Amino acid sequence: MSKDFQVVMLASGSKGNAALISTDSQRFLVDVGVSCRELVKRMREAGAEPEQLDGVFLTHEHIDHVKGLATFAKNYRVPLYASEGTWRALWQKYPALARDNCRLTGDSMLCGDVRVDSFAIPHDAAEPQGYSFTWRSSGCKCTYVTDTGYITPTVREAVCGSDVLILEANHDVEMLKNGSYPYDLKQRILGMRGHLANVTAAQLLLHLPQLPRHVILAHLSEQNNRPQLALATVQNILDSKKRLPETQLFVAAQNSIVSDFPLQQLCIF
Ligand SMILES: [Zn+2]
Ligand SMILES: [Zn+2]
Numbered sequence: 001m002s003k004d005f006q007v008v009m010l011a012s013g014s015k016g017n018a019a020l021i022s023t024d025s026q027r028f029l030v031d032v033g034v035s036c037r038e039l040v041k042r043m044r045e046a047g048a049e050p051e052q053l054d055g056v057f058l059t060h061e062h063i064d065h066v067k068g069l070a071t072f073a074k075n076y077r078v079p080l081y082a083s084e085g086t087w088r089a090l091w092q093k094y095p096a097l098a099r100d101n102c103r104l105t106g107d108s109m110l111c112g113d114v115r116v117d118s119f120a121i122p123h124d125a126a127e128p129q130g131y132s133f134t135w136r137s138s139g140c141k142c143t144y145v146t147d148t149g150y151i152t153p154t155v156r157e158a159v160c161g162s163d164v165l166i167l168e169a170n171h172d173v174e175m176l177k178n179g180s181y182p183y184d185l186k187q188r189i190l191g192m193r194g195h196l197a198n199v200t201a202a203q204l205l206l207h208l209p210q211l212p213r214h215v216i217l218a219h220l221s222e223q224n225n226r227p228q229l230a231l232a233t234v235q236n237i238l239d240s241k242k243r244l245p246e247t248q249l250f251v252a253a254q255n256s257i258v259s260d261f262p263l264q265q266l267c268i269f
Contacts, residue, residue, distance in 0.1 A: 005140050007164055008259040010034070010042040012146075012218045012252030016064050019166060019218075019252075020046055021133050021142050026112050029056040030131060030144050030166075033064045036071035042257050050076045054111055058082035059121070059147060060128035061089040073098040081105045083118070085127025105129065113137050119158040121148040124193040132158055142166070143212075146219040149192040151204045159204065162212045166252070167204070169217035169234065170195035171224035179224050195219070198230045202237035211238075211246040218252040227251040 010018040017033035020043060027048055032039060040050055056078055059065055069090070073080060080101050082090070087102055105118040117132040130145040143159050146168035159165060176186055176197075189195050198217075205211060217230050231251055238244040252258050 005135065005138065005142075005164075006259070007142060007166065007214075007216065008046040008048075008257055009166070009216060009218065009252035010039065010046065010257050011254060012220070012258075013254035014064060014170075014219070014221050014223075015254055016067055017059075017146065017219060018042070018068075019144060020048055021144075022048065023113075023135060023138075026054045026114055027052050028111070028114070028116075028133060029053055031059055031065040032056060032068045032072050033066065034068055036068035036075060039068050039072065045257055046259060050078065053078045054114075055079045055081055055116075057105070057116065057118075057131050058086055058090075059130065059144070060123060060125035061086050061093060062125055062147070065147075066090065070094050070097050073101060077101060079103050081116075083127040083129050086125070086129070089126040117158065119154050120152070121145060121155060122150060122152055122193050123147045123195075124149075124188065124191075130155065130158060132162065140164075146170075146196075148196050149194045150196070151200065156204065156207070159212075160208060161210070164214045164216070165212040166216045166218050167201050168196040168219045169198045169201040169225070169230040169251075170219050171197055171221045172226075172229055172233065173197050173199065175229075176221070176224040181223065189221075189224075195221070198225065198233040199237070201230075202234040205234065205247070206237060206241055206243065211243060214248050214250065216250045216252050216258070220251065220254075222254065227253070 008020040019030045118129045132143040134141040142164040143162040144166045
């Protein structure tokens, strides 16, 4: 990956999500799923200030994606982007949410040198979206897909051609089935609008004509997954088809930042 393109997973998992995607000239955040104070602390650890952000893109209104949003919107004048359905749901939940910087995403929009494409994901929220960021000068593309019940043709198309893919690997199906969650919650997670299993994430990769150079497994469940298990499941499936050498796999973490640059920070196993 070129030096001027950086992905930092500030937090990832069922308890909070935020990712910083940047070049030297532009910085974007996807989701504000930790408290504003924690977000700013982790951004500073990654060498970024909130005022430097060119935009914050929200995937959906679930608390693990918007926990720090109201305070962030009050404290920082950064454009906030989401789908219309997500804004409606957010304003209903948080009537005091400052609205001056709330903007709608189009299917495709330009932010300086970056084209941001949004695409629908199947999840039990109002109008959830994933995002692709493509730097026009370098052609480098980074796609963010979490909280998706299954892989739709739209998701597959959005992921194609990505250099970096942040991909949900939420649970191991057997761990979830045999675990302590109530039946209804298990059904929700396993459902078409739930979360992506390790094995399904691997199947998506396997069927891509070209693998992303970097795949970051994200939104792991603390109860129903383990980083080593998610990694091994995807590795084994890719390896069985001799496709493992095409990509570098990493796992994002809930409680610490995981950065793809310098590379050794990503090699956490
Ligand atoms: Zn969700
Ligand atoms: Zn989530």
